[in-house]
Amino acid sequence: MKKKIIYELKGLxxxxxxxxGYEFGSGEKSVCIVGTMRGNEVQQLYCCSQLVxxxxxxxxxxxIAEGHKILIIPSCNPYSMNxxxxxxxIDNTDxxxxxxxxxxxxxxxxxxxxxxxxxMDYQYGIQFTSFYMPGEFxxxxxxxxxxxxxxxxxxxxxxxxxxxRKVRPYxxxxxxxxxxxxxxxxxxLYTTKTTTIDPKSAGQSVLCVxxxxxxxxxxxxxxxxxxxxxxxxxxxxxxxxxxxxxGIFESLVKVGExxxxxxxxxxxxxxxxxxxxxxxYAPVDGxxxxxxxxxxxxxxxxxxxxxxxx
Amino acid sequence: MIKTVTSVGxxxxxxxxxxKRRIMPKEHKEGMKxxxxxxxxxxxxxxxxxVCFELARRIEESIEHLKGIVDIYxxxxxxxxxxxxxxxxxxxxxxxxxxxxxxxGDMTEFLAAGMVKDVSGSDLVIDIHASNIYLTEIPQIxxxxxxxxxxxxxxxxxxxxxxxxxxASTVLESTFAYSLNSTxxxxxxxxxxxxxxxxxxxxxxxxxxIMNLMGKLGIWDGETKESRKPIISRNxxxxxxxxxxxxGVFVQKVKHWEELKEGDIIGSIVDPLSGKVLDExxxxxxxxxxxxxxxxxxxxxxLMGRLLRKxxxxx
Ligand SMILES: [Zn+2]
Numbered sequence: 001m002k003k004k005i006i007y008e009l010k011g012l013x014x015x016x017x018x019x020x021g022y023e024f025g026s027g028e029k030s031v032c033i034v035g036t037m038r039g040n041e042v043q044q045l046y047c048c049s050q051l052v053x054x055x056x057x058x059x060x061x062x063x064i065a066e067g068h069k070i071l072i073i074p075s076c077n078p079y080s081m082n083x084x085x086x087x088x089x090i091d092n093t094d095x096x097x098x099x100x101x102x103x104x105x106x107x108x109x110x111x112x113x114x115x116x117x118x119x120m121d122y123q124y125g126i127q128f129t130s131f132y133m134p135g136e137f138x139x140x141x142x143x144x145x146x147x148x149x150x151x152x153x154x155x156x157x158x159x160x161x162x163x164x165r166k167v168r169p170y171x172x173x174x175x176x177x178x179x180x181x182x183x184x185x186x187x188x189l190y191t192t193k194t195t196t197i198d199p200k201s202a203g204q205s206v207l208c209v210x211x212x213x214x215x216x217x218x219x220x221x222x223x224x225x226x227x228x229x230x231x232x233x234x235x236x237x238x239x240x241x242x243x244x245x246x247g248i249f250e251s252l253v254k255v256g257e258x259x260x261x262x263x264x265x266x267x268x269x270x271x272x273x274x275x276x277x278x279x280x281y282a283p284v285d286g287x288x289x290x291x292x293x294x295x296x297x298x299x300x301x302x303x304x305x306x307x308x309x310x
Numbered sequence: 311m312i313k314t315v316t317s318v319g320x321x322x323x324x325x326x327x328x329x330k331r332r333i334m335p336k337e338h339k340e341g342m343k344x345x346x347x348x349x350x351x352x353x354x355x356x357x358x359x360x361v362c363f364e365l366a367r368r369i370e371e372s373i374e375h376l377k378g379i380v381d382i383y384x385x386x387x388x389x390x391x392x393x394x395x396x397x398x399x400x401x402x403x404x405x406x407x408x409x410x411x412x413x414x415g416d417m418t419e420f421l422a423a424g425m426v427k428d429v430s431g432s433d434l435v436i437d438i439h440a441s442n443i444y445l446t447e448i449p450q451i452x453x454x455x456x457x458x459x460x461x462x463x464x465x466x467x468x469x470x471x472x473x474x475x476x477x478a479s480t481v482l483e484s485t486f487a488y489s490l491n492s493t494x495x496x497x498x499x500x501x502x503x504x505x506x507x508x509x510x511x512x513x514x515x516x517x518x519x520i521m522n523l524m525g526k527l528g529i530w531d532g533e534t535k536e537s538r539k540p541i542i543s544r545n546x547x548x549x550x551x552x553x554x555x556x557x558g559v560f561v562q563k564v565k566h567w568e569e570l571k572e573g574d575i576i577g578s579i580v581d582p583l584s585g586k587v588l589d590e591x592x593x594x595x596x597x598x599x600x601x602x603x604x605x606x607x608x609x610x611x612x613l614m615g616r617l618l619r620k621x622x623x624x625x
Contacts, residue, residue, distance in 0.1 A: 009557070009609065009610050009611075010556055010557050010610060011557060012557040012558055012559070012581065012607070012609075013583070086402055087402070090607060090608075090609055090612070091442075091444060091612070092396065097481075104551075104553060105551075105553065105611060106553065106611050106612060106613055107609040107610060107611035107612055108611075109611065110610065110611040132401070132402070132403065133401075133416075169480045169481060169483045169484050170407060170481055170484060172480045172481065173481055242414075242416070245319065246318070246319045246320050246321040246322075247321050248321070271321055271322045271323065272322075272323065296321040296322070297321065298318070298320065298321065298400075298416075298417040299318050299319050299417060300318060300415070300416055300417040300419075300420045301416050301417055302415075302416055
């Protein structure tokens with residue numbers, strides 16, 4: 001294991017800003033794993049810390065295949081994490097909207113550039129990332145419908161789902177998109193949570209990364225279980241269930257649960273009087289893929305996404 | 311007359327309403343032209359507040375000269391304005407990256423779609439921004455090169471100092487102005503002043519420009535002031551960017567919109583703890599400073615200013 005500073009920026013009154021990476025194995029740049037970009041992504045940080053621990057063990061046991069280098073960057077943004085702010089402390093910009101970066105540009109463009117230069121040549125890129133809405137997911141691999149990533153390789157993680165995302169204008173400044181512009185096969189990995197740690201789901205993600213790397217012959221790892229087939233879904237095919245009213249959100253189901261058409265999913269409760277203002281029902285038979293988790297909800301909010309039965 | 315553009319209930323005993331004011335001549339005529347003044351998409355940009363107020367005041371003072379419709383939208387992001395938040399509070403989203411929105415989408419997309427629907431069909435839209443809290447801008451209009459032909463003739467009459475025709479970028483396709491311009495409603499984006507402040511002088515200048523545009527559109531037949539002639543830049547090489555070489559505290563030495571020679575000192579980046587000057591920010595070219603750093607704390611890379619090269623305005 002080699003610990004190295006990927007990027008550094010001088011602080012005025014704070015400690016210097018450092019992006020730290022952990023390198024394992026040697027040879028061609030095979031796999032790069034990136035964790036936190038936003039200050040609230042604690043689960044993503046935790047997952048990477050578990051991977052660093054695992055790779056240290058694999059390396060000591062000689063289980064990383066000859067000629068492969070693996071780089072893990074647990075956090076690209078310790079500054080924001082330490083002050084519990086989501087975006088960059090001074091100007092509130094999102095590093096994950098700054099790729100490929102620019103070394104003469106503004107601060108977060110420089111950070112993106114500094115990090116990207118170190119990670120752009122890897123053959124595979126894995127990013128632990130988060131959704132902009134507070135909520136829980138079924139763990140899945142997300143890839144864009146554009147670029148180098150193949151569904152075949154996404155399936156090698158053996159996560160329950162592979163979600164194919166239609167590229168939107170703002171995606172063009174994300175790490176995932178730019179990795180692919182520079183010929184890296186990029187996958188985003190979503191575990192259940194973001195702002196709190198779910199060790200079970202983190203453990204599952206570590207296992208999935210191991211399965212992926214072992215199927216590519218990069219690490220020697222035996223999971224002992226049969227190969228699990230991921231189900232492939234296109235994000236726009238998911239069925240959203242929206243609130244019509246704002247109020248207290250009371251969920252009646254769990255993420256991952258199978259629901260039949262007509263099953264009550266949640267109640268929206270009057271914030272002062274406790275009465276049920278609205279009950280949301282499953283519009284189709286299917287599985288709860290995403291669920292809103294804040295105690296309050298706004299109107300017109302997609303609080304559930306269901307994967308309908310094919 | 312005050313109208314609701316779009317609205318949605320919030321969780322606890324409050325309704326979020328986007329409002330506009332419509333000013334019309336007493337006698338309604340068929341085929342009247344309409345100008346829409348929009349501001350407050352970014353909640354920390356307040357320069358447009360004064361323009362909305364001042365424009366309405368001038369119109370009402372001589373309402374007999376009004377020959378068309380003036381719609382004033384002073385607060386597209388009311389929650390942001392009320393909480394000194396640039397984006398939409400709670401969602402941490404930049405409203406100006408959500409357009410054209412979606413009537414069936416989530417709350418923010420629904421609101422964005424309602425705004426576009428209401429403003430669409432105007433003969434001209436002015437979307438007033440105020441930079442951000444970090445930079446001060448000379449009154450200027452920014453135009454995506456895709457809409458150069460339709461917009462520059464309007465921009466010339468808006469009494470701004472500078473018109474910046476910039477390159478197209480995918481990310482900017484989700485702005486309010488792009489949504490309107492790409493669907494046939496001309497929209498000028500004004501950037502002036504600085505976030506969280508009102509610069510009355512700039513507000514008066516732009517109000518003169520809007521009155522002039524109303525005159526040209528046949529919405530106003532009263533007296534208007536002739537527009538100043540703006541510098542128009544279409545070449546990306548005309549603009550030179552200055553970024554901080556190190557983190558520190560910026561102390562400004564020159565005035566905004568000042569002509570500088572290559573090597574002139576714009577300011578210093580200092581360290582109050584050690585008492586050292588960390589760097590002198592120097593003009594990299596002969597030119598005029600149209601953007602200058604306002605917020606003194608800078609990180610390495612922070613934008614310190616933008617210069618328009620001399621060749622761009624001295625032909
Ligand atoms: Zn703005």
